[in-house]
Amino acid sequence: MTFNIQDIPLQSGRIAIVTGANDGLGFQTALAMSKKGIKVVMACRNLEKGDKARREIIRQQPETKPELMHLDLSKLSSVHAFADEYMQKHDRLDLLINNAGIMIPPYTLTANGFENQLGVNYLAHFLLTGLLLPLLEATPGSRVVSLSSNAHKNGKIHFDDLNFKKKYSAFAAYSQSKLACLMFAKELQRRLDKSGSKVLSAAAHPGMSDTSLFKHVPAVITGILGPLIRLLMVQSPEDGAKPILYAALGADIEGGDYTGPDGWQQWKGEAVKVKGSRLSDNRQVSKRLWEVSEQLTSFNYKI
Numbered sequence: 191m192t193f194n195i196q197d198i199p200l201q202s203g204r205i206a207i208v209t210g211a212n213d214g215l216g217f218q219t220a221l222a223m224s225k226k227g228i229k230v231v232m233a234c235r236n237l238e239k240g241d242k243a244r245r246e247i248i249r250q251q252p253e254t255k256p257e258l259m260h261l262d263l264s265k266l267s268s269v270h271a272f273a274d275e276y277m278q279k280h281d282r283l284d285l286l287i288n289n290a291g292i293m294i295p296p297y298t299l300t301a302n303g304f305e306n307q308l309g310v311n312y313l314a315h316f317l318l319t320g321l322l323l324p325l326l327e328a329t330p331g332s333r334v335v336s337l338s339s340n341a342h343k344n345g346k347i348h349f350d351d352l353n354f355k356k357k358y359s360a361f362a363a364y365s366q367s368k369l370a371c372l373m374f375a376k377e378l379q380r381r382l383d384k385s386g387s388k389v390l391s392a393a394a395h396p397g398m399s400d401t402s403l404f405k406h407v408p409a410v411i412t413g414i415l416g417p418l419i420r421l422l423m424v425q426s427p428e429d430g431a432k433p434i435l436y437a438a439l440g441a442d443i444e445g446g447d448y449t450g451p452d453g454w455q456q457w458k459g460e461a462v463k464v465k466g467s468r469l470s471d472n473r474q475v476s477k478r479l480w481e482v483s484e485q486l487t488s489f490n491y492k493i
């Protein structure tokens with residue numbers, strides 16, 4: 191069954207946090223949710239860009255009141271500050287969309303010494319979800335959506351060198367981070383089930399969507415092959431957001447589901463449920479990753 195946002199009824203009274211809502215898929219997700227009457231909290235690291243995006247959402251949907259809050263996922267202190275402030279301001283959280291991400295940057299470490307992609311794409315969202323879980327649990331029908339990627343299929347979890355300190359491969363680090371996001375979504379659901387929680391955890395990937403994510407891709411690839419890749423494999427950010435919206439709002443979504451485009455190799459197309467790699471379902475590796483993540487973020491989940 192393919193997903194159609196038009197089939198989703200108005201969601202007035204619900205609140206969603208979308209990380210990285212100022213650009214690309216996060217912006218499209220925030221816009222589409224605003225059009226469905228959801229109050230969106232736009233969690234952005236750059237407040238100037240965030241405010242421009244917020245004003246654009248209001249321009250397109252004048253009756254909506256998106257809220258902008260600062261969140262820099264490269265600093266765990268910022269994740270704590272964001273969660274504290276959110277919980278002071280709001281008494282419910284219906285949807286947490288762990289969207290923000292970076293791809294194949296030059297080697298850098300986050301403020302807490304994590305390889306940037308592991309830290310921003312995965313570990314910060316691991317912590318954010320844990321801090322906000324009590325509020326999600328207090329909100330009936332709440333969901334967490336984690337963003338993965340086709341790249342997770344090439345990934346493995348490098349337990350011997352999670353931060354690529356020995357030898358950095360930008361693609362291997364991106365793939366690791368996106369595999370970690372997918373494993374997290376599934377392991378979170380298993381733990382929620384065990385603890386009797388009603389929160390639902392799902393994952394989504396957008397295929398390949400034309401966004402700023404590709405700014406570090408070598409010009410030789412975007413230049414020469416760009417037009418061909420665009421034609422065959424790339425969809426608009428608006429279409430790329432559909433699997434995220436499906437995972438967040440689809441009536442038939444179950445815990446642990448993974449959504450993506452239905453086209454060739456899941457590059458583009460309508461949003462459907464898809465399968466992750468075999469490794470993404472490996473419970474032993476997922477459990478070990480969870481335990482390491484708790485240590486690295488100095489945060490213990492209560493589930």
Ligand SMILES: NC(=O)c1ccc[n+]([C@@H]2O[C@H](COP(=O)([O-])OP(=O)(O)OC[C@H]3O[C@@H](n4cnc5c(N)ncnc54)[C@H](OP(=O)(O)O)[C@@H]3O)[C@@H](O)[C@H]2O)c1
Binds near residue numbers: 213234262264292395
């Ligand atoms: N586009 C694709 O084809 C594709 C494919 C597979 C998966 N994905 C996933 O989709 C998600 C969204 O990517 P996108 O394509 O929409 O990319 P994008 O247009 O580059 O947007 C990424 C967003 O993340 C934010 N961000 C980056 N670092 C951050 C940090 N330290 N703290 C807070 N926010 C931060 C960015 O903020 P700034 O604007 O300030 O940089 C931006 O808002 C990512 O998780 C990505 O891995 C995308």
